[in-house]
Amino acid sequence: MLVVEDLEAGYGDIHVLNRISLSVKQGEIVAVLGANAAGKTTMLRAISGVVVKSSGKIQFLGQDIERTPGHERVGLGLVQVPESRRLFPHMTVRENLEMGAFHAGAQRKFSQNLDxxxxxxxxxxxxxxxxxxxxxxxxxxxxxxxxxxxxxxKLIMIDEPTLGLAPLVVEQTFQLVKQIRDADIAVLLVEQNAVKSLEIADRAYVLERGDIVMTGTPQELNQQGEELRRAYIGL
Incomplete structure:
Protein backbone atom coordinates (compact mmCIF):
# COMPACT_ATOMS: atom_id res chain seq x y z
CA MET A 1 0.00 0.00 0.00
CA LEU A 2 2.69 2.49 1.09
CA VAL A 3 6.33 1.98 0.13
CA VAL A 4 9.04 4.43 1.15
CA GLU A 5 12.59 3.87 -0.09
CA ASP A 6 15.76 5.75 0.89
CA LEU A 7 13.84 8.82 2.03
CA GLU A 8 15.89 11.87 2.98
CA ALA A 9 14.32 15.11 4.19
CA GLY A 10 14.88 18.04 6.52
CA TYR A 11 14.41 21.77 6.95
CA GLY A 12 16.70 24.00 4.92
CA ASP A 13 20.27 23.14 5.88
CA ILE A 14 19.12 20.91 8.73
CA HIS A 15 19.24 17.28 7.63
CA VAL A 16 16.81 15.05 9.58
CA LEU A 17 16.13 11.75 7.77
CA ASN A 18 18.91 9.48 6.51
CA ARG A 19 17.75 7.23 3.66
CA ILE A 20 14.96 5.57 5.63
CA SER A 21 12.79 2.83 4.10
CA LEU A 22 9.52 1.40 5.34
CA SER A 23 6.26 -0.09 4.11
CA VAL A 24 2.64 -0.45 5.22
CA LYS A 25 0.40 -3.18 3.87
CA GLN A 26 -3.37 -3.32 3.64
CA GLY A 27 -4.95 -4.08 7.02
CA GLU A 28 -1.82 -3.39 9.08
CA ILE A 29 -0.96 -1.22 12.03
CA VAL A 30 2.69 -0.27 11.58
CA ALA A 31 4.26 1.62 14.48
CA VAL A 32 7.23 3.97 14.22
CA LEU A 33 8.85 4.36 17.62
CA GLY A 34 11.53 6.68 18.86
CA ALA A 35 12.51 9.45 21.23
CA ASN A 36 11.89 13.16 20.78
CA ALA A 37 13.82 14.60 17.82
CA ALA A 38 14.29 11.16 16.25
CA GLY A 39 12.67 12.40 13.03
CA LYS A 40 9.26 10.74 13.34
CA THR A 41 7.14 13.81 12.59
CA THR A 42 9.44 14.88 9.76
CA MET A 43 8.98 11.44 8.23
CA LEU A 44 5.18 11.77 8.28
CA ARG A 45 5.34 15.28 6.87
CA ALA A 46 7.55 14.13 4.02
CA ILE A 47 5.19 11.25 3.20
CA SER A 48 2.17 13.55 3.29
CA GLY A 49 3.90 16.21 1.18
CA VAL A 50 4.11 18.94 3.82
CA VAL A 51 7.93 18.71 3.85
CA VAL A 52 9.69 18.39 0.52
CA LYS A 53 12.00 15.39 0.45
CA SER A 54 15.56 15.81 -0.82
CA SER A 55 15.82 12.27 -2.20
CA GLY A 56 14.16 8.87 -2.15
CA LYS A 57 10.93 7.31 -3.44
CA ILE A 58 7.37 7.37 -2.10
CA GLN A 59 4.74 5.11 -3.63
CA PHE A 60 1.11 4.83 -2.57
CA LEU A 61 -1.23 2.20 -3.98
CA GLY A 62 1.41 1.43 -6.61
CA GLN A 63 1.57 5.04 -7.77
CA ASP A 64 4.59 7.31 -7.58
CA ILE A 65 3.41 10.33 -5.55
CA GLU A 66 6.70 12.21 -5.28
CA ARG A 67 5.39 15.09 -7.40
CA THR A 68 1.81 14.89 -6.12
CA PRO A 69 0.85 17.93 -3.97
CA GLY A 70 -0.15 17.24 -0.39
CA HIS A 71 -3.85 18.00 -0.83
CA GLU A 72 -4.00 15.60 -3.77
CA ARG A 73 -2.37 12.87 -1.67
CA VAL A 74 -5.29 13.25 0.73
CA GLY A 75 -7.65 12.75 -2.21
CA LEU A 76 -5.84 9.49 -3.01
CA GLY A 77 -6.58 8.26 0.51
CA LEU A 78 -3.32 9.13 2.33
CA VAL A 79 -4.30 11.16 5.40
CA GLN A 80 -2.30 12.52 8.34
CA VAL A 81 -3.62 13.30 11.82
CA PRO A 82 -1.04 15.77 13.18
CA GLU A 83 0.61 15.89 16.57
CA SER A 84 -1.13 18.12 19.15
CA ARG A 85 -4.43 17.59 17.31
CA ARG A 86 -4.41 20.98 15.51
CA LEU A 87 -8.18 21.43 15.69
CA PHE A 88 -9.92 24.71 14.92
CA PRO A 89 -10.75 25.63 18.54
CA HIS A 90 -13.32 28.34 17.77
CA MET A 91 -15.25 26.11 15.37
CA THR A 92 -17.76 23.49 16.46
CA VAL A 93 -17.05 19.78 16.42
CA ARG A 94 -19.25 19.36 13.36
CA GLU A 95 -17.47 22.19 11.55
CA ASN A 96 -14.12 20.54 12.31
CA LEU A 97 -15.44 17.28 10.88
CA GLU A 98 -16.66 19.11 7.78
CA MET A 99 -13.16 20.51 7.30
CA GLY A 100 -11.87 16.96 7.14
CA ALA A 101 -14.11 16.19 4.19
CA PHE A 102 -12.74 18.95 1.96
CA HIS A 103 -11.94 16.97 -1.18
CA ALA A 104 -14.57 15.93 -3.70
CA GLY A 105 -14.45 12.21 -3.00
CA ALA A 106 -14.99 12.71 0.73
CA GLN A 107 -17.78 15.22 0.13
CA ARG A 108 -19.69 12.65 -1.90
CA LYS A 109 -19.48 10.23 1.03
CA PHE A 110 -20.01 12.84 3.75
CA SER A 111 -23.17 11.39 5.32
CA GLN A 112 -21.81 7.84 5.24
CA ASN A 113 -18.50 8.84 6.80
CA LEU A 114 -20.17 11.06 9.39
CA ASP A 115 -22.32 8.14 10.53
CA LYS A 154 -7.25 4.18 2.85
CA LEU A 155 -4.20 4.73 5.08
CA ILE A 156 -4.19 7.08 8.05
CA MET A 157 -0.95 8.36 9.59
CA ILE A 158 -1.39 9.26 13.26
CA ASP A 159 1.24 11.38 15.01
CA GLU A 160 1.61 10.99 18.81
CA PRO A 161 -2.12 10.51 19.58
CA THR A 162 -1.60 9.89 23.31
CA LEU A 163 0.67 12.87 23.99
CA GLY A 164 -0.40 14.58 27.22
CA LEU A 165 -3.39 12.32 27.87
CA ALA A 166 -4.36 10.64 31.15
CA PRO A 167 -3.56 6.90 31.42
CA LEU A 168 -7.19 5.81 31.04
CA VAL A 169 -7.60 7.94 27.92
CA VAL A 170 -4.32 6.56 26.57
CA GLU A 171 -5.75 3.05 26.79
CA GLN A 172 -8.96 4.16 25.06
CA THR A 173 -6.99 5.84 22.28
CA PHE A 174 -5.01 2.70 21.48
CA GLN A 175 -8.24 0.71 21.37
CA LEU A 176 -9.66 3.25 18.92
CA VAL A 177 -6.60 2.83 16.70
CA LYS A 178 -7.30 -0.91 16.62
CA GLN A 179 -10.92 -0.22 15.66
CA ILE A 180 -9.77 1.99 12.80
CA ARG A 181 -7.61 -0.88 11.52
CA ASP A 182 -10.55 -3.27 11.94
CA ALA A 183 -12.58 -0.92 9.70
CA ASP A 184 -10.13 -1.86 6.90
CA ILE A 185 -8.07 1.33 7.14
CA ALA A 186 -4.32 0.78 7.34
CA VAL A 187 -2.55 2.73 10.10
CA LEU A 188 0.95 4.22 10.30
CA LEU A 189 1.28 5.10 13.98
CA VAL A 190 4.01 7.37 15.34
CA GLU A 191 4.34 7.03 19.12
CA GLN A 192 6.75 7.32 22.04
CA ASN A 193 4.73 4.82 24.11
CA ALA A 194 6.54 1.71 22.93
CA VAL A 195 4.84 -0.73 25.27
CA LYS A 196 1.28 0.11 24.20
CA SER A 197 2.24 0.51 20.55
CA LEU A 198 3.79 -2.94 20.40
CA GLU A 199 0.65 -4.41 21.96
CA ILE A 200 -1.46 -3.40 18.95
CA ALA A 201 1.02 -3.19 16.05
CA ASP A 202 1.58 -5.86 13.42
CA ARG A 203 5.09 -4.56 12.70
CA ALA A 204 7.25 -1.74 13.98
CA TYR A 205 10.25 0.38 13.07
CA VAL A 206 12.56 2.10 15.53
CA LEU A 207 13.82 5.51 14.42
CA GLU A 208 16.88 7.02 16.11
CA ARG A 209 18.43 10.33 15.03
CA GLY A 210 17.03 10.02 11.53
CA ASP A 211 17.98 6.38 10.99
CA ILE A 212 15.90 3.20 11.09
CA VAL A 213 17.89 1.15 13.62
CA MET A 214 15.49 -1.77 14.12
CA THR A 215 12.47 -3.32 12.47
CA GLY A 216 10.37 -6.41 13.04
CA THR A 217 7.28 -7.81 14.69
CA PRO A 218 6.44 -6.77 18.26
CA GLN A 219 7.69 -10.14 19.47
CA GLU A 220 11.02 -9.67 17.71
CA LEU A 221 11.51 -6.15 19.04
CA ASN A 222 10.52 -7.07 22.58
CA GLN A 223 13.36 -9.59 22.56
CA GLN A 224 15.81 -6.73 21.97
CA GLY A 225 15.16 -4.92 25.23
CA GLU A 226 18.62 -3.44 25.57
CA GLU A 227 18.57 -2.10 22.02
CA LEU A 228 15.15 -0.58 22.62
CA ARG A 229 16.36 1.15 25.75
CA ARG A 230 19.34 2.48 23.84
CA ALA A 231 16.94 4.09 21.38
CA TYR A 232 15.15 5.80 24.31
CA ILE A 233 11.79 4.08 23.95
CA GLY A 234 9.78 1.97 26.31
CA LEU A 235 11.16 3.79 29.36
Whole structure:
Protein backbone atom coordinates (compact mmCIF):
# COMPACT_ATOMS: atom_id res chain seq x y z
CA MET A 1 0.00 0.00 0.00
CA LEU A 2 2.69 2.49 1.09
CA VAL A 3 6.33 1.98 0.13
CA VAL A 4 9.04 4.43 1.15
CA GLU A 5 12.59 3.87 -0.09
CA ASP A 6 15.76 5.75 0.89
CA LEU A 7 13.84 8.82 2.03
CA GLU A 8 15.89 11.87 2.98
CA ALA A 9 14.32 15.11 4.19
CA GLY A 10 14.88 18.04 6.52
CA TYR A 11 14.41 21.77 6.95
CA GLY A 12 16.70 24.00 4.92
CA ASP A 13 20.27 23.14 5.88
CA ILE A 14 19.12 20.91 8.73
CA HIS A 15 19.24 17.28 7.63
CA VAL A 16 16.81 15.05 9.58
CA LEU A 17 16.13 11.75 7.77
CA ASN A 18 18.91 9.48 6.51
CA ARG A 19 17.75 7.23 3.66
CA ILE A 20 14.96 5.57 5.63
CA SER A 21 12.79 2.83 4.10
CA LEU A 22 9.52 1.40 5.34
CA SER A 23 6.26 -0.09 4.11
CA VAL A 24 2.64 -0.45 5.22
CA LYS A 25 0.40 -3.18 3.87
CA GLN A 26 -3.37 -3.32 3.64
CA GLY A 27 -4.95 -4.08 7.02
CA GLU A 28 -1.82 -3.39 9.08
CA ILE A 29 -0.96 -1.22 12.03
CA VAL A 30 2.69 -0.27 11.58
CA ALA A 31 4.26 1.62 14.48
CA VAL A 32 7.23 3.97 14.22
CA LEU A 33 8.85 4.36 17.62
CA GLY A 34 11.53 6.68 18.86
CA ALA A 35 12.51 9.45 21.23
CA ASN A 36 11.89 13.16 20.78
CA ALA A 37 13.82 14.60 17.82
CA ALA A 38 14.29 11.16 16.25
CA GLY A 39 12.67 12.40 13.03
CA LYS A 40 9.26 10.74 13.34
CA THR A 41 7.14 13.81 12.59
CA THR A 42 9.44 14.88 9.76
CA MET A 43 8.98 11.44 8.23
CA LEU A 44 5.18 11.77 8.28
CA ARG A 45 5.34 15.28 6.87
CA ALA A 46 7.55 14.13 4.02
CA ILE A 47 5.19 11.25 3.20
CA SER A 48 2.17 13.55 3.29
CA GLY A 49 3.90 16.21 1.18
CA VAL A 50 4.11 18.94 3.82
CA VAL A 51 7.93 18.71 3.85
CA VAL A 52 9.69 18.39 0.52
CA LYS A 53 12.00 15.39 0.45
CA SER A 54 15.56 15.81 -0.82
CA SER A 55 15.82 12.27 -2.20
CA GLY A 56 14.16 8.87 -2.15
CA LYS A 57 10.93 7.31 -3.44
CA ILE A 58 7.37 7.37 -2.10
CA GLN A 59 4.74 5.11 -3.63
CA PHE A 60 1.11 4.83 -2.57
CA LEU A 61 -1.23 2.20 -3.98
CA GLY A 62 1.41 1.43 -6.61
CA GLN A 63 1.57 5.04 -7.77
CA ASP A 64 4.59 7.31 -7.58
CA ILE A 65 3.41 10.33 -5.55
CA GLU A 66 6.70 12.21 -5.28
CA ARG A 67 5.39 15.09 -7.40
CA THR A 68 1.81 14.89 -6.12
CA PRO A 69 0.85 17.93 -3.97
CA GLY A 70 -0.15 17.24 -0.39
CA HIS A 71 -3.85 18.00 -0.83
CA GLU A 72 -4.00 15.60 -3.77
CA ARG A 73 -2.37 12.87 -1.67
CA VAL A 74 -5.29 13.25 0.73
CA GLY A 75 -7.65 12.75 -2.21
CA LEU A 76 -5.84 9.49 -3.01
CA GLY A 77 -6.58 8.26 0.51
CA LEU A 78 -3.32 9.13 2.33
CA VAL A 79 -4.30 11.16 5.40
CA GLN A 80 -2.30 12.52 8.34
CA VAL A 81 -3.62 13.30 11.82
CA PRO A 82 -1.04 15.77 13.18
CA GLU A 83 0.61 15.89 16.57
CA SER A 84 -1.13 18.12 19.15
CA ARG A 85 -4.43 17.59 17.31
CA ARG A 86 -4.41 20.98 15.51
CA LEU A 87 -8.18 21.43 15.69
CA PHE A 88 -9.92 24.71 14.92
CA PRO A 89 -10.75 25.63 18.54
CA HIS A 90 -13.32 28.34 17.77
CA MET A 91 -15.25 26.11 15.37
CA THR A 92 -17.76 23.49 16.46
CA VAL A 93 -17.05 19.78 16.42
CA ARG A 94 -19.25 19.36 13.36
CA GLU A 95 -17.47 22.19 11.55
CA ASN A 96 -14.12 20.54 12.31
CA LEU A 97 -15.44 17.28 10.88
CA GLU A 98 -16.66 19.11 7.78
CA MET A 99 -13.16 20.51 7.30
CA GLY A 100 -11.87 16.96 7.14
CA ALA A 101 -14.11 16.19 4.19
CA PHE A 102 -12.74 18.95 1.96
CA HIS A 103 -11.94 16.97 -1.18
CA ALA A 104 -14.57 15.93 -3.70
CA GLY A 105 -14.45 12.21 -3.00
CA ALA A 106 -14.99 12.71 0.73
CA GLN A 107 -17.78 15.22 0.13
CA ARG A 108 -19.69 12.65 -1.90
CA LYS A 109 -19.48 10.23 1.03
CA PHE A 110 -20.01 12.84 3.75
CA SER A 111 -23.17 11.39 5.32
CA GLN A 112 -21.81 7.84 5.24
CA ASN A 113 -18.50 8.84 6.80
CA LEU A 114 -20.17 11.06 9.39
CA ASP A 115 -22.32 8.14 10.53
CA UNK A 116 -19.20 6.00 10.72
CA UNK A 117 -17.18 8.40 12.87
CA UNK A 118 -20.07 9.15 15.21
CA UNK A 119 -20.55 5.42 15.66
CA UNK A 120 -16.84 5.02 16.38
CA UNK A 121 -16.72 8.11 18.65
CA UNK A 122 -20.22 8.31 20.20
CA UNK A 123 -19.21 11.08 22.61
CA UNK A 124 -18.87 13.41 19.61
CA UNK A 125 -22.57 12.92 18.89
CA UNK A 126 -23.29 14.94 22.05
CA UNK A 127 -20.60 17.50 21.23
CA UNK A 128 -21.43 18.35 17.62
CA UNK A 129 -22.41 21.96 18.42
CA UNK A 130 -19.71 22.52 21.04
CA UNK A 131 -16.59 24.51 20.26
CA UNK A 132 -13.69 22.09 19.85
CA UNK A 133 -11.46 24.16 22.12
CA UNK A 134 -13.85 23.67 25.04
CA UNK A 135 -13.47 19.88 25.11
CA UNK A 136 -11.06 17.84 27.21
CA UNK A 137 -7.76 16.66 25.75
CA UNK A 138 -9.10 13.16 25.19
CA UNK A 139 -12.23 14.43 23.48
CA UNK A 140 -10.15 16.70 21.27
CA UNK A 141 -7.99 13.74 20.24
CA UNK A 142 -11.12 11.80 19.30
CA UNK A 143 -12.27 14.78 17.23
CA UNK A 144 -8.87 14.94 15.49
CA UNK A 145 -9.03 11.24 14.62
CA UNK A 146 -12.64 11.62 13.46
CA UNK A 147 -11.69 14.60 11.27
CA UNK A 148 -8.99 12.48 9.64
CA UNK A 149 -11.49 9.69 8.99
CA UNK A 150 -13.89 12.17 7.38
CA UNK A 151 -11.32 12.45 4.56
CA UNK A 152 -12.15 8.81 3.72
CA UNK A 153 -8.60 7.47 4.06
CA LYS A 154 -7.25 4.18 2.85
CA LEU A 155 -4.20 4.73 5.08
CA ILE A 156 -4.19 7.08 8.05
CA MET A 157 -0.95 8.36 9.59
CA ILE A 158 -1.39 9.26 13.26
CA ASP A 159 1.24 11.38 15.01
CA GLU A 160 1.61 10.99 18.81
CA PRO A 161 -2.12 10.51 19.58
CA THR A 162 -1.60 9.89 23.31
CA LEU A 163 0.67 12.87 23.99
CA GLY A 164 -0.40 14.58 27.22
CA LEU A 165 -3.39 12.32 27.87
CA ALA A 166 -4.36 10.64 31.15
CA PRO A 167 -3.56 6.90 31.42
CA LEU A 168 -7.19 5.81 31.04
CA VAL A 169 -7.60 7.94 27.92
CA VAL A 170 -4.32 6.56 26.57
CA GLU A 171 -5.75 3.05 26.79
CA GLN A 172 -8.96 4.16 25.06
CA THR A 173 -6.99 5.84 22.28
CA PHE A 174 -5.01 2.70 21.48
CA GLN A 175 -8.24 0.71 21.37
CA LEU A 176 -9.66 3.25 18.92
CA VAL A 177 -6.60 2.83 16.70
CA LYS A 178 -7.30 -0.91 16.62
CA GLN A 179 -10.92 -0.22 15.66
CA ILE A 180 -9.77 1.99 12.80
CA ARG A 181 -7.61 -0.88 11.52
CA ASP A 182 -10.55 -3.27 11.94
CA ALA A 183 -12.58 -0.92 9.70
CA ASP A 184 -10.13 -1.86 6.90
CA ILE A 185 -8.07 1.33 7.14
CA ALA A 186 -4.32 0.78 7.34
CA VAL A 187 -2.55 2.73 10.10
CA LEU A 188 0.95 4.22 10.30
CA LEU A 189 1.28 5.10 13.98
CA VAL A 190 4.01 7.37 15.34
CA GLU A 191 4.34 7.03 19.12
CA GLN A 192 6.75 7.32 22.04
CA ASN A 193 4.73 4.82 24.11
CA ALA A 194 6.54 1.71 22.93
CA VAL A 195 4.84 -0.73 25.27
CA LYS A 196 1.28 0.11 24.20
CA SER A 197 2.24 0.51 20.55
CA LEU A 198 3.79 -2.94 20.40
CA GLU A 199 0.65 -4.41 21.96
CA ILE A 200 -1.46 -3.40 18.95
CA ALA A 201 1.02 -3.19 16.05
CA ASP A 202 1.58 -5.86 13.42
CA ARG A 203 5.09 -4.56 12.70
CA ALA A 204 7.25 -1.74 13.98
CA TYR A 205 10.25 0.38 13.07
CA VAL A 206 12.56 2.10 15.53
CA LEU A 207 13.82 5.51 14.42
CA GLU A 208 16.88 7.02 16.11
CA ARG A 209 18.43 10.33 15.03
CA GLY A 210 17.03 10.02 11.53
CA ASP A 211 17.98 6.38 10.99
CA ILE A 212 15.90 3.20 11.09
CA VAL A 213 17.89 1.15 13.62
CA MET A 214 15.49 -1.77 14.12
CA THR A 215 12.47 -3.32 12.47
CA GLY A 216 10.37 -6.41 13.04
CA THR A 217 7.28 -7.81 14.69
CA PRO A 218 6.44 -6.77 18.26
CA GLN A 219 7.69 -10.14 19.47
CA GLU A 220 11.02 -9.67 17.71
CA LEU A 221 11.51 -6.15 19.04
CA ASN A 222 10.52 -7.07 22.58
CA GLN A 223 13.36 -9.59 22.56
CA GLN A 224 15.81 -6.73 21.97
CA GLY A 225 15.16 -4.92 25.23
CA GLU A 226 18.62 -3.44 25.57
CA GLU A 227 18.57 -2.10 22.02
CA LEU A 228 15.15 -0.58 22.62
CA ARG A 229 16.36 1.15 25.75
CA ARG A 230 19.34 2.48 23.84
CA ALA A 231 16.94 4.09 21.38
CA TYR A 232 15.15 5.80 24.31
CA ILE A 233 11.79 4.08 23.95
CA GLY A 234 9.78 1.97 26.31
CA LEU A 235 11.16 3.79 29.36
Missing amino acids: RVLDLFPILQDRTNQFAGQMSGGEQQMCALARGLMADP
